[in-house]
Amino acid sequence: MSHVTLAALLWAVTAWRAPSLRHSPKQRALAAAFAALAIAMTAEIPRVSDAVDHLTGKPGTAYLIKHLTGAIAASAVLDFVTAVTRPAGTLRKTRRVTRYVAWTAMVLTFLLAPGADARQEYLEGNDQSAFAVAHVAIFTLYILVSMAVATVLFLYAGAKSPRGWTRAGMVLLGAGCAIGIAYSVERLYYITLAALHPMSDSSRQFHTGLSDDLKFVAIVVIAAGSCLPPISIAVEGARAWKNWRALAPGWAALTSAVPHVRLDESPPRYHITHRLRRRQGEFEDAILAVRAYCPPMVQQVAAATLPEPVLADAAWLLVAAQRAQEPGAVTAPAPHPSLAIPADELTVHHLCRLSHALADPRARDFAAALS
Structure with a gap:
């Protein structure tokens, strides 16, 4: 050289x-x-x-x-x-x-x-x-x-x-x-x-x-x-941006039913890691909010009808989101259904899979049939 x-x-x-x-x-x-x-x-x-x-x-x-x-x-x-x-x-x-x-x-x-x-x-x-x-x-x-x-x-x-x-x-x-x-x-x-x-x-x-x-x-x-180290920061930023985009369909589908879970102020666009955490938190809060509107029977039918647990979760969540938006909607009797993955094991990766499943035509057809 x-x-x-x-x-x-x-x-x-x-x-x-x-x-x-x-x-x-x-x-x-x-x-x-x-x-x-x-x-x-x-x-x-x-x-x-x-x-x-x-x-x-x-x-x-x-x-x-x-x-x-x-x-x-x-x-x-x-x-x-x-x-x-x-x-x-x-x-x-x-x-x-x-x-x-x-x-x-x-x-x-x-x-x-x-x-x-x-x-x-x-x-x-x-x-x-x-x-x-x-x-x-x-x-x-x-x-x-x-x-x-x-x-x-x-x-x-x-x-x-x-x-x-x-x-x-x-x-x-x-x-x-x-x-x-x-x-x-x-x-x-x-x-x-x-x-x-x-x-x-x-x-x-x-x-x-x-x-x-x-x-x-x-x-x-x-x-x-x-x-x-700076390259690692760039790689992590790119990964955060990818996950932020991947969460968008599911986040939009559920938070539109319970808009109160969305916080008023968002981090700046260049703080992609903070934006990902914000979207992840709102997505998780939306899951907790809409599940109260889903009778346990719907979850059982989804699990028996659809081949994958994540797809079944997406199906009954969509039903719950639809019922949450109905005039005079009331919550279903407890216990409320939970995701197939325990809450303490739920990661961004799992949420991204769930978000993809919420946009799946099979989950949407199931929700439409019960609307």
Whole structure:
């Protein structure tokens, strides 16, 4: 994967997550992490790095921007997972002091190092400078520690999460951070080799390529893991909308007979989960209301006439709804009939089946014959 492709992917994720900036501190932290990663990867694009160096007049400035924004991204990821696992915060002051000390040290060591052109590999032109080696080492150690802590916390959060999509997202985030550990270890090994003795071009290319591959994979896995929980929300919303639509026929058939069960105000259209709960509650209340108008004999005849229990329930409910709308309608003697499914086992799925059965011509013909 090229730097341009990865940068485009990160900017896309950043734009997608931009609305979450107004939600909560942990969502802002994750959005900030991807924005910082997008800037870091953009700074690695040769044309961009050349333009930044030319603009500032300091060779390697793009490299410093890449490291600073990369460190900011690691801090933001750590803030996010800390908020997820321990909302009150863990060692907040220690983390804050550590990051500011590390960022300051990165800037100072960069400014004190020779101004060699480090567009492709900073240590190629600065491997004899202690400040340049220290700059890269500080950045890499900071990433290593941040990713190590984040890996443990993400896997812990995944193990504790009761929801499958969220659990998978946390595990993927933990896996991405674990790959970030491998990237950091590889970079530290390379830094050590470069500081101890000159390296051949083939050896430099191997280590540079390996660290780039690890970095790309880590970022992609982290991006994928961060997208799973929002995708799960979208999937749940789509499922809620589908069930809301499926309840419509039965809900309309019964609540029209007992309109007092309908609440005056409805949730906004975009609160589909709340709208589903409202419709489900009104549907259940309508069942309880209309069943009082159905003599037990009608239920017995429906059960004997129609092949399926849910179809029989729909048939006698339609009869009850018709009688509830008759002028001077009175309730039938108790006990009132109940659905074939016990009330404590009634789910949205069962209500959707009942709603479909209420629109079935066989149930409607049965009700019409007894009208």
